Structure formats: C-alpha cells, structure tokens
Amino acid sequence: MAPNERLRSALLSAGISVRQLAEAVGVDPKTAERWVNTGRTPHPGIAHRAATVLQEDLANLWPAIEQGRRRHQGSGELIAAYPTRASAPLDMWRTLFERAEQHIGVLVYAANFLHESWPNLKEVLTSKAREGCRVRILLGDADSPVIRGRGAEERFGHGIESRCRVALMHYRPLAESSNVELRVHDTTLYNSLFLGDNHMIVNAHVFGMNAYGAPVYHLRRMREEGLFDTYATSFEAVWEQARLPGKEA
Template sequence: MANERLRAAMVAGGWTQARLAEATGVDPKSVERWVNLGRVPRRHTALRAAEALREDVHTLWPALRQVRSARAVSAELVALYDQRADVPASLFVNLFAAAHERIDILVYAAVFLHEAYPRLNDLLVERAESGCAVRIAVGDADSDNVRQRGEEERFGHGIESRCRLALMHYRPLLATPGIELRTHGTTLYNSIYRADEDMVVNAHVWGVNAYGAPVWHLRRTLDNGLFDTYSNSFDSVWQAGRPVEG
C-alpha cells in the first residue's frame, strides 16, 4: 500500500525521490519503496527524512510510533492468551505433571480445573508422593472480598458457592503428606498456577469473569523478573492464609 502521507509531503516540498535519497543517505530505490509500497525505513533513516521534509516522523510513518512505544517482549513470556477460555486444559495438566519441586495454586475457586480434568487430585497426589511440595490457596467463601468479586462480576452468590465447591474438591488431598491447603480473603488480582519454573497467570479484569480475562504463560529465566514478581505475590497471600484442617 502506497504511503500517501509521504508522497504528499514530498510534493509539497518539491522533493524528488533522488533528492530525498541523497539527503538520507540511501538508494533512490529505497525511497521509491517507501512511497509506492509503503515500506518503513529504519528509525534513524526515517528521522533524517522527516527532518529534511520538515514533517513529524510519526505522521509520515505511524508504525514507528508503535515500535517506539512498545516494550520488547519479556524473555519470560512463553505465550499470551486473550482469555482463559482459549487456554487448553492440557496446558495446566502437563505443567503439573512435569513438576518435580513445587506446585502452587492461588485462586478463588477455579473449579474448571476439576471439571476439565477429573483426575486432578490423583495427579497432585502422585506429584506429592514423588517429593513435590504442593500448596493450594482457595478463596474464603465468607470473606468480604469474595462477595465483592461476585458483585463485580455479576456472579451473585455463585462465586461463594464455587469457593466452597473448590474447598470440597481439594480437602481430600490433606491426607497426603506434602500437600497443604489454605483459604484466603485477599483481593485476588491474579489467579496463579505454578509448576516449578513455569507459571500460568490469569489476570482479573473488573466486571469480567475469570474465563474471559487474559492469561500469560511465564517461564523463569532471570532473577527478579515477572516470574518472581508473581511468585512473591503468591508467597504473601499464602502467609496471610488460614490453614485448612483435614
């Protein structure tokens, strides 16, 4: 697609493709591609051209505004999903199955896990018996924050019921050494599912049910990065949680 903004700026200033090429230190064929094919030059070249034309570089090449403002994708980001409903249940199952050291789950309810994979408890028991530490924190159905979330998501008392259902699902796991279960009444900004150095984070959006909110799959590749930020968040909630007795 032709760059009509650039073409108009050149015509207004009496610039030929050869003259602009000389001013920016490129081949005239490059300028031709900028104009007729809509190619975007390198930033430093675009800045020289915009200065010569006395135009704003982002007016001539709007795509450079996006490049300039966009942060490099984190090395820890494995995948980004528009909503949790797009995440295959197999992702959670495979990550948990591959864990050797720890599994951490921080949710209000997340009963979708048991619904999608009825053998979840068996899997967690197998991992614990292999030496994997398992910590699960579910929402306290009687907490104000859980009730507030239900109102915000227009879930009514449904979310409180789901918290109780989640507790019912996980309680039998207390018979297995290495598995701990707690309830928490914190504001849940993100649901966290950790398996060793992999983590699935379900961000929460006001007024949107968790299944409709975005998810990112992180893998720990550095100290004090995104992964550690969420890991530290889990630890803080865990410390504030109340142990569930068997």
C-alpha cells in the first residue's frame, strides 16, 4: 500500500509527531506509523478523533471513510459529525479554544458540560484573552419565558433555569478580564455554537431532547456564504440583541 502523504503533510502542518497523534487518539505509535507509511485506514471513530486533533477534513485524510456520507460533496466544510454530543470527543472543544488566536465565541443556554469536564476552562479563556483573542460568551437568561419553555419541551422542568444560573456563575468572573464580553439572551436556540477562528462546533437541538443527545458537527470555514458563515451569521444576530447580565430587556 502507498504511504498516506496527505496525513504526513497534515502532521507537518500541525507540528505534531506521529507519536503525539497516537497518544492523542489512544492508539499504539506503531499503529499510527502504519497509517502514514503504509496508507492503512484506521477505524472510523479513531479517524474522526485524529482529524479533529489535526484540524483537518476527514475526507481529505481518508477519503474512503467519508465516501457517500456527505450530502454536499466538495464543500469541504464538514470535518466530522457525531450522532450525539455525548459521543463527541472533549478534545474537539479543547483544540477549538486552545488554537484560536483571534476570536472565540460561545452561544448556548448553559453548556455546563464544558466546565464539568474541563475544570481549567476559565483559565484557558482568560489566557487567550490576555494574548489578544476576543472572547464572547452568550448565555440563556434564566428568567426568560423562552428558557422555561425549553425546560418544558425537554421535560427538564426548572433544571434548565438552574443550569443557566450556574453557567452565569462560571462565566461572570471572566467578564472582568480585558477582551472577554459576556451577555445573556432570550432567543430560541436551534443550535448551540462554539467558535474558534475559522473552526466551529455546532450542537444541533432536537425537539424534546436534551442537547447531549443531539448531533454535533465540526465545521471549518472554506468559502464565503457556506455552512460556517450561515451559523456565524446567526451568532452575530443573537449577539446584537443580547444584553449584559442584570440589565432589563
């Protein structure tokens, strides 16, 4: 089998060694070496994790895995897709934020899973802000009828309101840092969005289902007015009508 030159190039571009990639995705270094040197194709789940670590298009690294899976062939903006948020690797969010240099954006109702799974998230965002990265956080207004309505739809009751208040407690101290902006909103969210420069994670919302059970898509901006720009435009629209915590609507 021929060497996988695309994978070799992606490793060089990312500044990641074969051993480091193997450790990041949880395989033996010799296995990862075979991906490069002999062109062997990994298991799809492992391949998704490797593509996320390298911030590369899975179809570019291993075309056979993605063949026939995309509805919009050639767009190149879909890096990976996961059937549920619970099945998506946390490293995808880590990489998104840690590699961002210009802009980080979060549009959610609460998304406390990030703080619960990643205790030093606040330190990472604060550090990014100090380095000049603009950080914008949009959280659901716990007192909004929209939030109460979502709780009823998901049969979560007042739980979602509580989680919105907890999220505000997590993020409020960050707003004291330069380059960090925090606002609350009362819009109906069709997707939770996590932005890091030209990469984005979209957690789709499904009626009657908590977000952890809904699909997740990892996008990379490749062209104007593509998938990435569609979601980025919605982020900006919510940002414009959101307000500072504690301010009346």
